[in-house]
Amino acid sequence: MGKIPENILNEIQDKCDIVEIISGYISLKPAGRNFKACCPFHHEKTPSFVVSPDKQIYHCFGCNSGGNVFNFIKEYEKMDFIDAVKMLAEKTGVKLPEYRKSDDQDASIVSTIYSVNDVAANYYSNILEKISPSSEPRKYILKRGLDAAIIKKFRLGFADSSWKGLLDYLASRGIKQDTIFQAGLVTKGKENSYYDLFRNRIVFPIFDVRDRVIGFGARVMDETLPKYINSPETAVYKKGQHLYGLNIAKAGIKERNFAIITEGYLDVMTCHQYGANNAIASLGTALTTDQVRLLKRYTHNVVMLYDSDQAGEMASIRGLDLLLEEGMNVKIAALEKGHDPDSFLRKFGKEKFDVAIKRSKSLFTYKLDILNARFDSKEPESKAEIIKEMLSTIHRVKNAIVKAEYIKLLSQELSVKEDAVWEELKKIKTHSDRRTESGDRRNICQAVDMSPAEKILARLMLEDINIVKIVRDELKPSDFRNHDIRNIIEMLFSIDSQDGAIDIRRLMNSMSESVPQNVISRIVNEDMDIKDKEKNVCDCIMTIKKENRSMLLKDIQNRLSVAQKSGYEEEEKKLLEEFNELIKRRF
Numbered sequence: 001m002g003k004i005p006e007n008i009l010n011e012i013q014d015k016c017d018i019v020e021i022i023s024g025y026i027s028l029k030p031a032g033r034n035f036k037a038c039c040p041f042h043h044e045k046t047p048s049f050v051v052s053p054d055k056q057i058y059h060c061f062g063c064n065s066g067g068n069v070f071n072f073i074k075e076y077e078k079m080d081f082i083d084a085v086k087m088l089a090e091k092t093g094v095k096l097p098e099y100r101k102s103d104d105q106d107a108s109i110v111s112t113i114y115s116v117n118d119v120a121a122n123y124y125s126n127i128l129e130k131i132s133p134s135s136e137p138r139k140y141i142l143k144r145g146l147d148a149a150i151i152k153k154f155r156l157g158f159a160d161s162s163w164k165g166l167l168d169y170l171a172s173r174g175i176k177q178d179t180i181f182q183a184g185l186v187t188k189g190k191e192n193s194y195y196d197l198f199r200n201r202i203v204f205p206i207f208d209v210r211d212r213v214i215g216f217g218a219r220v221m222d223e224t225l226p227k228y229i230n231s232p233e234t235a236v237y238k239k240g241q242h243l244y245g246l247n248i249a250k251a252g253i254k255e256r257n258f259a260i261i262t263e264g265y266l267d268v269m270t271c272h273q274y275g276a277n278n279a280i281a282s283l284g285t286a287l288t289t290d291q292v293r294l295l296k297r298y299t300h301n302v303v304m305l306y307d308s309d310q311a312g313e314m315a316s317i318r319g320l321d322l323l324l325e326e327g328m329n330v331k332i333a334a335l336e337k338g339h340d341p342d343s344f345l346r347k348f349g350k351e352k353f354d355v356a357i358k359r360s361k362s363l364f365t366y367k368l369d370i371l372n373a374r375f376d377s378k379e380p381e382s383k384a385e386i387i388k389e390m391l392s393t394i395h396r397v398k399n400a401i402v403k404a405e406y407i408k409l410l411s412q413e414l415s416v417k418e419d420a421v422w423e424e425l426k427k428i429k430t431h432s433d434r435r436t437e438s439g440d441r442r443n444i445c446q447a448v449d450m451s452p453a454e455k456i457l458a459r460l461m462l463e464d465i466n467i468v469k470i471v472r473d474e475l476k477p478s479d480f481r482n483h484d485i486r487n488i489i490e491m492l493f494s495i496d497s498q499d500g501a502i503d504i505r506r507l508m509n510s511m512s513e514s515v516p517q518n519v520i521s522r523i524v525n526e527d528m529d530i531k532d533k534e535k536n537v538c539d540c541i542m543t544i545k546k547e548n549r550s551m552l553l554k555d556i557q558n559r560l561s562v563a564q565k566s567g568y569e570e571e572e573k574k575l576l577e578e579f580n581e582l583i584k585r586r587f
């Protein structure tokens, strides 16, 4: 038993309603026979996310994501398929058979990497625990003021200076070198020999929200460059998808209903040590949309904690507009000159830290203060410049009341008529809406390169097994040019020969390896102008035949011209015959 058997998948699907499951995450509004919502996978203002209770599938026409209930959980929770199935199995009370990893290549490497990472994290923390208190890493940690409890909680470790320490340790536990490489723990040296990636560095394991070690960050203890080395991307670690410390902070974030976002590993650890248990870090310079959406599951409120160096940087503040686009409330707390959260807490303690957090300014105020300091706000040109910069932030605010309030404040602050500010806002809006829209359409092209005839025919066949029977007499799967559709047709033909019925959500499971679910969900959900079914079927079959014939003719012509140019008379003669044959045969 490798993959979860289809009958089990079907049983789970039978016991849960996709509308109910998705409603648990986002609010759905009835729209005819379907339900609609603003898509949770891309930013949009008008809903293009459709859930079909009849077919038990979903599809977004904005970003082209779609599939059955397993795919939704997989995408929304950022889980692998197996975990999504497990979650729903638990919910529906369906018992899963023992799952053997080794049978399923993909799932197996993923879970292997998790466990290899876990062993590696233990290896590094054991080194740290055992080395003498007078050693460099111990002194460094002492200087940073981290206590034993927090070191344990974040599983801090140390990689000594040996080249193969971790490699040998993992190998002695029977883990293959290839696997260790796939986990990103070693790099390839000369003649393909492996050696440890992290050496002579403090090691911070990076976790996902479910406490699994997905990668590592490693810091030098002096001024050597690079200061940090991070794990490369692996099957379990994708850059920009995780937030450092969220696994530990999520309870605190929910409870306080806001998250403190800091710069680095040490800031997060110090915050937690001092009781700011809602601190996390972005694991990189700028927050990504994926990270913001991950955080949104726990809170809509964010305080960015800046050290004094970054505080005045317009670039980093512009980056925060993304949070507004995702409907988050953003505040900024700046610490005293020369301090980062880590040094601030150690010097002034938690009370002063809380005051700094409480005094945080809204992104609006913060940005305006910086701009006011930079420009002479009495000059008309400067005013225009400030307004332009401010509006680039304000237009991203989702709440209309907050937006109007900001416009009012801005016009008062700069002594400009409110109407004029609104006028300027309109100009920005149209421009940037276009930008986000095109940026969001990630895999739409998959569906675009299908010929309409192939798409319509596939749709009609997916809806009605009787049409499969008709098409079968006229076309072969190889007559369909689109690779995905060809696979779908093959599957439909085989369902027909087994006298089966078509159940789309089930079809998605059995085809998961050959056709992406969103391709199927798009075909069955797309608005198509289909009135006379039978006529449509005939027309499509005819069109596909014609298209194939003209492709074939074109191909022969090309080969013919090559043959003529190169003087292959034999070949030329053969091709000419083929060509004439095809012309004679009408279809």
Ligand SMILES: [Zn+2]
Pocket (backbone or CB within 6 Å): 039, 040, 041, 042, 049, 060, 061, 062, 063, 064, 065
């Ligand atoms: Zn979408």
